[in-house]
Amino acid sequence: MSDHRATDQHAGARRRSKRVWGWVIAAAAVVLLVVAGLIIWQSSSRSDSAENAAEAYLRALESGERSAVEATGIVVSDEALLAFDSAESLVSDATVTSVDETGSQATARVSFVLGDAAHEAVLTLARSDGRWIPDDSGLAAVTVSQTVGTAVSIGEAVFETSEPLSLLPAAYTVAVAPAAYLSGSIGVVALPGATDETAIEASFRPDATDAVQQRLDELLQECEAETALPSDGCGVxxxxxxxxxxxxxxxxxxxxxxxxxxxxxxxxxxxSGGELVATLTGTAHDGTERTTTYRSENWAVHGEVSFAGNETTLTVW
Incomplete structure (x- = not known):
């Protein structure tokens, strides 16, 4: 009988011990979940801060990678991203020095090195869809004037100069376009939030006149094939x-x-210096049929010209 009681007591003790350990393990699991939740929440809070968003934008500019820039959410044109691929030098040693948040708006003061000089700037960020995104204060506005042409290029990117160029902060070489016909370039340091103006002294390459001459010859030969009175585009x-x-x-x-x-x-x-012969057949003022030949021994035409890409567009007067 006593042996039976002893066995029961030992079994009960084992059961109580298992229950205790089960409670301990469950409690430990709850603590681990709470700690993990706090870590995740703190990490999420930090990564979702305006300061971290500003830091991410600076790191993207330092990397020179368009994908990193796009990941920040900043609105930037495809041309600006393409130009960024051809930047001469990038932002370096960038840091966020202070951040002020007011509701869904934040202002970050930053410092960095670009073009062998130290700079400071102010980035404005807005909260959108649960994240902080830099606005166009993170871009530069560069107005380019040129003595020849109406477009410029940065690498493979082509911009019309009727509007300021919106560029990601970096140093660039801006050249008149198209390069096949025009010559001239200038270095530009694009700073965030800055508005800059620059001028390019441009000149024609020999191929430019050749291209206009070729296109004019084609147009005039089309006019030569006409069998009616010339349109205004023939200069006749x-x-x-x-x-x-x-x-x-x-x-x-x-x-x-x-x-x-x-x-x-x-x-x-x-x-100028052309020679044109035109033979007209029709009705004379007296009602008879008449054929008359006109000759111009110093035939000249005038017009407007524009270059787009490698195409030449003419309007002949």
């Missing part, structure tokens, strides 16, 4: 009204194409 003026009341047929023959000279500003041209 025939005083047929003095001999003819109506024109039924026209035959053009270009004996010499006029030679192009570009204006200094690159927006217009004059082509």
């Amino acid at each position: 003026r025939i005083p047929w009204g003095t001999e003819l009341r109506a024109v039924d047929d026209v035959a053009f023959r270009i004996e010499t194409l006029p030679t192009v000279v570009l204006a200094d500003d690159g927006t217009s041209f004059t082509a």
